[in-house]
Amino acid sequence: MWDVKKSIFIDRSVDEVHRFATNPKFWYQWYANLSEAENILGTGKKGTSMDMKYFLLGRERSVHVLVEENARVGNGYVWRCFVTGSFDATQTWRYLTKDEGTELNFEMSYELSGSIIGKVANTFYIKKLMSNSVEQTLQNLKDICEND
Secondary structure, three states: OEEEEEEEEEOOOHHHHHHHHOOOOOHHHHOOOEOOOEEEEOOOOOOOEEEEEEEEOOEEEEEEEEEEEEEEEOOEEEEEEEEEEOEEEEEEEEEEEEOOEEEEEEEEEEEEOOOHHHHHHHHHHHHHHHHHHHHHHHHHHHHHHHOO
16 A cells, blocks of 8 residues: 645635535546546435546546545544545545634555556556645645635
């Protein structure tokens, strides 16, 4: 498994950011390389599931997303999901109140299926692509939330 960790400050209340960011109907608008959700069951709360396409290296990869946790914790929220399909991942999003805005901490652990060649490719290339994709995703979310 490999990990990606990123943080960003969003100049909007934690409640507003969390409400928007956890609604799967909007993910494709700000999550880099992600298609619109299909077969959605739920609204982003625990138990919500859906099918999506993630575009990596010019290829469409089918994934299934299951929300494992969406809860208020202290002065913020934690949202966690499992991704299965073309690759497996766990994503954890922590939304914390900071300076009248939101500090968003993102963590993802992922594993690509395939041979040792795929794992070597990840080490040298895909890991950088995933990191850049997460950065773009967080920046997109920030831009939308702050310009609403």
